[in-house]
Structure formats: C-alpha cells, structure tokens
Amino acid sequence: MTAALLNDNINQKLVRKASISFGISLLMLTFIIGLASVIAFLADLTLPLIGLCLLSGGYVAAKITGLKHRDLLRVILKSFLGIAPGIVLILLAMSVKFIISNGGIMDTILYYTANTMLGTSPYLAVLLIYGLILMLELFVGSSSAKAFLVMPLIAPLADLIGVTRQTAVLAFCFGDGFSNVIYPTNPVLLICLGLTVVSFPKWFKWTYKLQLCALIMACIFLFIGVAISYGPF
Incomplete structure (x- = not known):
C-alpha cells in the first residue's frame, strides 16, 4: 500500500510538472497573439505559431510524464485524424474568398x-x-x-x-x-x-x-x- 501511495505521489508530481509546462506554452501563445495584433508581419503567421506552441507544449508535457515516442505519435495521429475533415472545409472556405x-x-x-x-x-x-x-x-x-x-x-x-x-x-x-x-x-x-x-x-x-x-x-x-x-x- 505504501508503494502504491508513493507511485500516486510521483504520478501527481509528474502531472503537475506537465501541466505547468503546458501552461507556459499557453502563456507564450497569448503573448504571440498579442504581438500579432500590433506587428503586421506576424498576423499572417499567427495560426502556424499557435500550432507550433501547442505542439511543442504537448510534446514537452508528454516527455515529462514519461510517455514513449511511439505512444505520443499514436496520440498525435489520432488527434490529426479527428480534425482532418476540418482541413478540407478550411480549404473550401478559402477558395470561396479567392474566387469572389x-x-x-x-x-x-x-x-x-x-x-x-x-x-x-x-x-x-x-x-x-x-x-x-x-x-x-x-x-x-x-x-x-x-x-x-x-x-x-x-x-x-x-x-x-x-x-x-x-x-x-x-x-x-x-x-x-x-x-x-x-x-x-x-x-x-x-x-x-x-x-x-x-x-x-x-x-x-x-x-x-x-x-x-x-x-x-x-x-x-x-x-x-x-x-x-x-x-x-
């Protein structure tokens, strides 16, 4: 029972560290969005930078918790497949703007x-x-x-x-x-x-x-x- 409690404490500490790491990436994300509102050339790069911040924050958090690369790639692939239909819709939306x-x-x-x-x-x-x-x-x-x-x-x-x-x-x-x-x-x-x-x-x-x-x-x-x-x- 003592070993189980010790493992729980270790897991909680890892989760806490991972949460702090991901929270830092969210703060960086907020900072980038704020800069994009006043710096013109960053406006077109806002969405790629948002994706980079979230991806890097998630990767660091996963490594802190000890998640293996194979499991991490599996999670990323599963998440990508979930939003893949939205990519097609985004391309269609942008094509309407281009044609008009x-x-x-x-x-x-x-x-x-x-x-x-x-x-x-x-x-x-x-x-x-x-x-x-x-x-x-x-x-x-x-x-x-x-x-x-x-x-x-x-x-x-x-x-x-x-x-x-x-x-x-x-x-x-x-x-x-x-x-x-x-x-x-x-x-x-x-x-x-x-x-x-x-x-x-x-x-x-x-x-x-x-x-x-x-x-x-x-x-x-x-x-x-x-x-x-x-x-x-």
Whole structure:
C-alpha cells in the first residue's frame, strides 16, 4: 500500500510538472497573439505559431510524464485524424474568398449596392449597409480587408443619404462582428470546431437563435443611431 501511495505521489508530481509546462506554452501563445495584433508581419503567421506552441507544449508535457515516442505519435495521429475533415472545409472556405475577390464579383456587389442606396430613406440605407457587410463577411473574414474595400465607398454615400458616418461605421461593426461565429467560410471557426466533438450543423442549430437576436438588436440600435444622428460627424 505504501508503494502504491508513493507511485500516486510521483504520478501527481509528474502531472503537475506537465501541466505547468503546458501552461507556459499557453502563456507564450497569448503573448504571440498579442504581438500579432500590433506587428503586421506576424498576423499572417499567427495560426502556424499557435500550432507550433501547442505542439511543442504537448510534446514537452508528454516527455515529462514519461510517455514513449511511439505512444505520443499514436496520440498525435489520432488527434490529426479527428480534425482532418476540418482541413478540407478550411480549404473550401478559402477558395470561396479567392474566387469572389479575384473574379471581380466583389466589385459587382459593391457597385449595385451603392446604386441601390442612393435615393432611399436613411433607415433603409443603414440596413442596406448592414446587409452588405453581412454578405461580404461570408467571403472576406478580415475586418481590415473589408474596411479597405467598402469604407471609401460607404463614407461619402452616408453623407449623401443623410446617415452620419458614425452610424455607417456602427453598421459595419455590427455586420463584421457577430457573424464570425456562424459563417462556415470562417477558417478560425472551423478549426475550433475541429478541435471539439461539435459538428458545424450542431453548432449552427445551437447558435442561430442567438444570431437572430443579435440581428434584431443590431437593427434596433441602427435605427436609434439614425433617429438621433449618432455621432458628431
């Protein structure tokens, strides 16, 4: 019994050391994400660096606990097979963005949306801006890329249709934010779901009601913004 207790104590110490080691890798991960938000060239390397941190942290933790290389490779392979379908979905999502951007479809969407906004009421116009961003979010997940595409067009349009620029920016923020966690073309969402046992259909079924609530609340706040001429500009 004494030997069993001794083994338990040793195992607990090893698990504690492994947890601390993996926790350090998570801290490094947080540091890298923070740097990527302020250093431009790191932004494109964020996901590979995240994978490297998690893989190295898991490897060190496994070696601390005495896991053999063969068993470790078996665990890694099993985990990879679990997320392999998500890799195909990510490639499909990125291909949609490539086709829309390089095929000139984005320019057509912006052109006809701009023509539709002219001559409409401010309330309808702000909904069109919101709907435009929701649609573009399906193809372009990057906030900065969407802002680069549409804000030079939306800013002067807002002046022409009687909507303050702050209200137009608010519509952009609403359209860009909440939809990230439901669109199947968002690679980050697919990666996160691939790391869990939750499939996208199950996730969609659970979150679409929350998205509808967010949609209704966003429209209400946009109408309030138009009514009170939100912002000084």
